[in-house]
Structure formats: structure tokens, C-alpha cells
Amino acid sequence: MTITDPIADMLTRIRNGASAGKTLVAIPNSKLKSEVARILVEEGYIDSYEIVDGKTEGTKNIQVKLKYIGERRQRRSLITGLQRVSRPGCRVYTSKKEIPWVLSGIGIAILSTPKGVMTGHRARKLGVGGEILCKVW
Numbered sequence: 001m002t003i004t005d006p007i008a009d010m011l012t013r014i015r016n017g018a019s020a021g022k023t024l025v026a027i028p029n030s031k032l033k034s035e036v037a038r039i040l041v042e043e044g045y046i047d048s049y050e051i052v053d054g055k056t057e058g059t060k061n062i063q064v065k066l067k068y069i070g071e072r073r074q075r076r077s078l079i080t081g082l083q084r085v086s087r088p089g090c091r092v093y094t095s096k097k098e099i100p101w102v103l104s105g106i107g108i109a110i111l112s113t114p115k116g117v118m119t120g121h122r123a124r125k126l127g128v129g130g131e132i133l134c135k136v137w
Contacts (some may be wrong), residue, residue, distance in 0.1 A: 004088055006030060007133055009083040014046075018066055018077035029060035035117035036110055036133065037062055043119065045079050045136055051054055081107070085132040095129040107137025 003009050010027050017025035027033060029051055037049040047065040055062045065077045086092040094100070094111070099120040102109050109120035113130030123130065 003028075004114055005045070005084070006019065007032060007036065008087070010036065011084055011134060012014070014064060015082050016080065017064075018079050021068075022133050023066060025064045025066060027062045027064060028054070032112070032117065037064060039108075039110055039117065039119060040064075040136065043136070079136065080103045081135075081137045083135045085109075085134055090131050092133055093130065096127050097129075099124055100132065100135070102108065102135045103137050107135055110134050110136065 006028070010033050013025050013027050018047045021105070034049070034051065037046070041048060045067065047067045049062055050132075051060050053059070068075045069078060070076055082089045100109050102120070110133045111118060111120055111123050111130045112133055113123055113126075113128045115126060115128055117133070118126075120132075129132050
């Protein structure tokens, strides 16, 4: 099965896992997806991630451990929203001056820049623009 938008698939798996109350979510591995997972760990939206062997030989999966707050019955995910911005059919690029603020700075925008995958805040500091992959809050 071919996935036309792997980043949207990753975000959907995380969103569905969080809404179902799962602790672990498995995502097919790629360099871009592991960089997005690294940023989510650095920003505190997920607990951790690790690359593990998949069910079939030669495949790898990213196993994401989701982060929750509250006790058993009031438990809710730290991720309240994930939105894919740039899609394969409509790429969205931004200059360093027009990097979007997500919920007035509460959330983050994840960008793919010439200097690597980074948050919008870091891209503003470095003075680079790029493709807006997604927004997380």
C-alpha cells in the first residue's frame, strides 16, 4: 500500500492514538518523520520515540510514546491539535519574515528549511524560511 502523504499519515496516527488513550503508536520510519518526532520530544508534546524493527523483514517503525496529564479518569493528551499545512498537491512555503505564530506562540510550527527540520521559533532566530510541514498545539 502506497501512502501519498506520509507526514499527514504520521499526524493522523498520533491524533488517533491520543484520542483513543493509547500510550504507544507505531509509524513507518523515514528520516523526515523521525526529525518531526525529535522536535515533538524536544518541545514536550510526546514522551519519547525510538526506531524499532517492523513486522516484515527490512522494515523499521518509529514507536512514539504519547504524553498525558492528569489522573486515570481525567487523563488527557498534551497534544490538543495537529494540522498538516503543506500537502503534496499544494505546497506552502514561507519567508523568514512570514513564519506563522500558532495560537499566539502557545503552539509550534514545524518547518523544513535548508538548514534542516526545525520549529518556527528557531527558524526565526536563524533567519531562514522554508516549507511549513505542520502546526502543533
